[in-house]
Every structure is written in structure tokens, then in C-alpha cells.
Amino acid sequence: xxxxxxxxxxxxxxxxxNLVLNCSFTDSAIYNLQWFRQDPGKGLxxxxxxxxxxxxxxxxRLNASLDKSSGRSTLYxxxxxxxxxxxxxxxVNGISGAGSYQLTFGKGTKLSVIP
Amino acid sequence: xxxxxxxxxxxxTETGTPVTLRxxxxxxxxYMYWYRQDPGHGLRLIHYSYGVKDTDKGEVSDGYxxxxxxxxxxLLTLESATSSQTSVYFCAxxxxxxxxxxxxxxxxxxxxxx
Numbered sequence: 001x002x003x004x005x006x007x008x009x010x011x012x013x014x015x016x017x018n019l020v021l022n023c024s025f026t027d028s029a030i031y032n033l034q035w036f037r038q039d040p041g042k043g044l045x046x047x048x049x050x051x052x053x054x055x056x057x058x059x060x061r062l063n064a065s066l067d068k069s070s071g072r073s074t075l076y077x078x079x080x081x082x083x084x085x086x087x088x089x090x091x092v093n094g095i096s097g098a099g100s101y102q103l104t105f106g107k108g109t110k111l112s113v114i115p
Numbered sequence: 116x117x118x119x120x121x122x123x124x125x126x127x128t129e130t131g132t133p134v135t136l137r138x139x140x141x142x143x144x145x146y147m148y149w150y151r152q153d154p155g156h157g158l159r160l161i162h163y164s165y166g167v168k169d170t171d172k173g174e175v176s177d178g179y180x181x182x183x184x185x186x187x188x189x190l191l192t193l194e195s196a197t198s199s200q201t202s203v204y205f206c207a208x209x210x211x212x213x214x215x216x217x218x219x220x221x222x223x224x225x226x227x228x229x
Contacts, residue, residue: 004157034217043205044158044220089158102173103148103218105158 002027006090006106013080014114021075021109023090028068031101035064035075036089038108044089048075080113087111118142119221121206127227134193136224138206140186146209147189148173148218149181151202158205164189196228 003026013019023033032051036044048057048064050073056065063076077084087108096102118141128134138147148163150173160173162181170181178200180192193200206221 036220041223043222044207046217046219049217091158096174102160103158107155107157 002030002092002094002104004090004092004104004106006088006109008109009107010110010112012112012114015080015082017080017113018076018078019080019111021077021088021090021111023073023075023106025071025073025092025104027092027094028071030068030092030094032093033064033066033073034091034093034103035062035073036091038087038089040086047088077111080111082113082115085111085113119206119208119219121204121221121224123224124222125225127229128196129229130197131195134196134226134228136191136204136206136226138189138191138221140189140208142208142210142219143186144208144210145186146211147183148207148209149179149189149191150205150207151175151200152205152223153202161191161204196226198228200226201228202226 005024007022030052034049035047037047038044050057050066061078066073087110089108090106091103093103120139122137149161150158152158159175161179162173164170164183182190204224207218209218210216
């Protein structure tokens with residue numbers, strides 16, 4: 001069974017700092033990995049999708065990397081801003097025990113950017 | 116933002132009563148999903164649909180049923196609600212199986228079962 005772990009569970013940084021969020025997964029047989037952002041009381045917003053054949057994806061100040069063989073992904077946020085404060089979720093897409101495609105989520109990293 | 120709405124957004128009900136949550140999309144995406152989000156567990160898949168009248172179970176399907184009679188609507192029913200089903204429920208959609216595409220999430224429904 002796929003398990004996804006995100007470390008740290010919470011992170012507090014001063015504004016302007018560059019930071020890295022970590023995601024690890026136990027089964028390397030994945031199709032893709034997706035990073036989401038969730039604001040309190042809101043739904044999930046898709047940030048980046050990395051296919052299993054890719055090494056990284058970039059969107060603005062965000063850069064996500066994927067090392068499928070070692071079961072790791074990182075989300076790099078450059079020049080953090082208070083508006084980046086949210087919970088960041090990592091999810092891997094693979095085959096479930098029932099043979100269907102399924103997203104397995106980590107529990108998230110809660111980021112606070114202090115002005 | 117993907118055109119996904121969920122109704123109701125908040126609901127309080129009593130143990131043993133039936134509850135139906137609705138997800139409506141305007142994107143004409145083939146795939147629709149229901150997740151629940153609980154502290155300490157993260158998001159878990161309940162059921163999903165890969166087309167009209169085509170549905171399958173996810174990781175935590177016990178106590179839930181779904182129906183999809185139209186492309187745009189995906190209903191989640193709790194036949195007899197229990198306190199363990201108190202949660203935040205999210206609907207998601209995707210254009211493909213997810214092999215290539217992203218999943219897009221609705222705003223969520225907060226359900227409290229007393």
C-alpha cells in the first residue's frame with residue numbers, strides 16, 4: 001500500500017526566505033506526483049504536476065522536483081511571501097490494490113510566512 | 116478555477132438519517148471523485164466515477180454509495196449517517212484518468228453527524 005509522508009508537519013519562516021518542503025513515498029511505481037495548496041476552510045488548488053518521466057516542473061516562484069527511484073519530491077518556494085501561508089499537500093498517482101488509478105495524499109505541511 | 120460546486124456547503128444531521136451531498140461541474144470532465152478529509156488522515160478516496168453510470172470504490176467506501184446519472188452531477192449518499200462520518204467532503208474532477216492530467220477540487224462540504 002502506498003504511503004506518502006510530508007516533513008515537516010509545520011514550518012514558520014520570515015518573509016523573503018527561500019524554503020523547501022519535502023515529500024516521500026514508499027512505492028516508486030507512480031504515474032505522476034501533484035502538489036496542492038489548501039487555505040484554511042477552502043478546497044485544494046493544484047500547483048504543479050510532475051509526470052513520472054520528468055525531473056522537475058516550475059511555475060513562477062515554485063519549483064518541484066521528483067526523484068522516483070528514491071521515492072522523493074521537493075517543493076521549493078523562492079522569496080516567500082505572507083500570501084504563501086497555507087497547507088501544502090503532496091499526492092502521488094498510482095495503481096491501487098483494486099487495480100484503479102488513485103491519488104494517495106500526504107498529511108501536508110502547514111507553512112506560515114511571517115512578515 | 117475549475118467550475119465545480121458542492122452543495123450543501125455545511126450540514127448538521129443526526130445519527131441514522133440519510134444524507135446526500137451533490138457535486139456539480141461545468142467542465143464536462145469525464146472523471147469525478149469523492150474524498151473525505153480528516154485530521155491525522157489526510158485526504159482519502161471514497162468513490163470515483165469514470166463516466167455516466169460508471170462508478171467504483173475507493174479506499175474508504177464502506178457506508179457510502181454514489182450515483183452519476185449525468186456527466187455534470189455526482190452524488191454521494193450516506194445511507195444511515197454515523198458520527199464517524201463527520202468530516203469535510205471534497206469533490207474533484209479530472210479530464211483524463213489522472214495518468215497525465217491534474218485533479219481539480221471543489222470547495223468542500225462540512226458535515227457534522229450528531
